[in-house]
Amino acid sequence: MARKFAINSLPADVRAELSENYHKYPAWTLNDHVDWLIGRGYAVSRSAVHRYLSPKAEDSAKPEPHAEQLRLRCLEVAASIYKGEDSAELKALAESLIAWVKLPD
Template sequence: MAGKSRVMAIPEAVRLELSSRAAKLPHLTLDDHAAWLSEQGCAISRSALGRYLKAQRDSMPLTAEQREFRQAEVLVRLRCLEVASSLIQGGDNQELIRVSKELFGWVQAG
């Protein structure tokens, strides 16, 4: 059984602000959050921080807009896989996945 998260040992006000920042600023990276925590005087390992933020994300209900975005993203990924399968001849699954990811990256950059 897993022990208590190290993040739970930091002051509650800092932890609440961390959760708020993670929700309001989804573009921030794990390193951004770790740097902010360090500025607050709270040194937490990246792995503990990552586990905490993932648990926070997983426990938050999605808005209608977020659900719609995720559904659209799944459809785009599926379409990229379909296009990749039309380009890749043979049974090389690794190449199929690589091309599909490349296509998805291209769509995201679009």
């Protein structure tokens, strides 16, 4: 049977804050994250923190596929239907189209 993942034994709010810190403080090292956990009373190994944060690094490094094309296409559609002169309103319309496109099925 596989070993229990040490980070999963932490409370959900601590895991969420650890993930938030990972994105909030990109200059933090593994030791900084481990020290942060120790400061909260949780003794977790450096390797466990690395295993937990590694997929998050990959996720944050991957851009959304075709995001630029989607934004440009929505801006084109918005420009074709928008009759005003305000570029901020045009961008807002394009953003609403992007949000609509990203809605789950």
